[in-house]
Amino acid sequence: MAASALLGLSLLVIGESHMSAKEYLINPLHDELTKQGAIVHSVGACGSNAGDWLKISPAPCGGDRKGNQKAVFKGRDATTTPIQQLIAADKPDLIVMIIGDTMASYGKPFPQTWAWQNVTNLTKVIADSHVACIWVGPAWGNSGGKYVKTDERVKYMSTFLKNNVAPCTYVDSLSFSKPGQWETLDGEHFTPLGYKSWSNQITESIVASPFVTARKK
């Protein structure tokens, strides 16, 4: 992968808890994208689903990192920032969303209609803003744990997102590892090694995405 594959691109990366702590994606993914030449703004809000990014929604924790600055983390005073506001401020070329586990309803019946409404409301706002987008789906966890994440449900969630995130490009994180391969702390959140692997694979997928490859032609 050429180290300047994303040169000059402004990237806005938003996501759930996976983007909200020091050794989660907010640092290694931000660093990998920056290495590729992108100007990156990463924003995370724990527990945030797609619809939460259309308004200011409270979160039990969150993180924000701009460019080469250090990430700033918040606790119970964290909130999401509406995507329209982020787009207006950052004027990104590409939006990357890392949302999946918060919408999978682990341990409960899958809320088809709620998930469809939330996903399509967010993608419609992004489509209306004419900014390219990539949706990164959930990765395999370790079955069980306090979130009751199961291989079966995460696969279902991933398929649901694949079918519903257009016009965004879908990145299938399940193809990056085998079930249980990346060690987790609680069934859902990975150790730093897992987040490093996930970051590398997401970056490769972004570099190979239709939006980025079309720019090179």
Add this chain to the structure above:
Amino acid sequence: MHFKPCLIKLAMLSTLFVSVTGIAEEMALYPTGPSQDSSFVRFVNGTDQAITLTSSGAKKMVMPINQAATSFYPIPAKSTLKGSFSSGKAQSDIALSVKPGEFASVIALTSPAGLKQLILREQPDDFNALKASVALYNADANCINATLNVVGRAVNLFDKVPAGNLQRRALNPVKISVQLLCNAQRVSAPLDLGLLQAGQRYSVFVLPAKQTSRIYFTSDNIAQ
């Protein structure tokens, strides 16, 4: 986001914000989805004249026959929604509850006593942003085996949908016109559905009319 306060308190009390040396921090517990799925209801004027829809809060909406269907309104599952359809002195009271994930269509129809209702329910699992989704709602008791034939092609979009029933299917986002058949007989003029949009959901209603059935086409919009 729908927090369960008891879970968050439990998380705090249990000091789940644990900092572990050499590994990432453990997250506070939070829900990974709603306690129950979203549900919606819409209202359809299946009569041959304008009617009034009145909510339990006495808000009124006139429903002309050329704008026969409302958007889908969010409604909490398992609660009872009340209201009424009225036309002149005729009235039909509405009392409806829906299941989680359900889309209900309450259709006002003419009856010998004045007004009656038909409620048709969908619980879709076919959401797909790459396909268009079209449903045929047969709300005309006189239209036996409603069929929608694709004009210019020897294929049926829907085949023999009984009165009081609906069918839905996904199809590629293409431009199509359809011809309604009731009991294998052509009814009314062909209807141009236009260029269907990927990710959009649509409904075709077969509704009673004085001489024969009429057909009404609408996008399944969600009221924001």
